[in-house]
Amino acid sequence: MLLDWITVILLIGIGLLLIVVELVFVPGTTVVGILGFVLTAIGIWIGYAALGTEVGHIILAATVVTGAAAFIYSFQSDSWNYFALKDQNRSHVNEEHQHALEVGAVGKTVSALRPQGTAIFADRHHEVQTNGEFVSPNRPVRIIKLNQNKIIVEEAS
Template identity: 80%
Template sequence: MLLDWITVILLIGIGLLLVVVELIFVPGTTIVGVLGFILTAIGIWIGYAALGTETGHIILGATVLISGLAFFYSFRSDSWARFALKNQNKGRVNEDHQHTLEVGVTGKTVSALRPQGTALFAERHHEVQTRGEFVAPSTPVRIIRLNQNKIIVEAIS
């Protein structure tokens, strides 16, 4: 009898824990949630089969009540807020050093441009890009367009 109670409590407890993990941490329907639901159902079924119908009803009601309270508490309070990512990366390329470059300025590539890479203009490194073509390292380039923080270059023949 005691072993039946321990089995029922462990199955339902682990099952509810897996369902909460599914809802909070794992997006979508995955094996974690399905396994949690199955373990909870098996725990309730063992409660009915081994402990009787009246005790099974009590176990079912307690399981529904505990799971409802657990879900309500999990979503209502900020108990899971420490697991959430709240920071945003707002940095952009070439934002640290606002360039004073103009269209027509020439420079030299430091890395290969495939189509993006690094070029040297006025002894400063800048992230640049081509219109899609490959440019080898140490190739002279010219700025053909400036678009906010984007520097578009072409190889000088």
């Protein structure tokens, strides 16, 4: 009888812990959350099978109340904020040198442009793109359009 209680408490405890881990560390429906739900359900089922219907009802009610209380408390206590990402990356490609280039400037590709890649203009590497053409590495390219942070190029003759 004591072993049945220990089994039920461990299965439900580990199951609820895995569900919390699913919510905090591994968002989305993954194996961790499903395994937690299955372990909790098996713990409740063993409670019904080994300890009787009345005790099974009590175990089920206690599990639901405990799970709901932990979930509600965790949101009210702002404990989720310790795991939340608060920093944002607001930078853009070529942001620091966006006015140094002009339409018509000629440079050389570093990588293949398919249609995006890297080219050198005025001894600086820039992310560039073509209008859909393929340009091999180490080929001369000319800037045909500057659109905010996009540098549109074509192969120079």
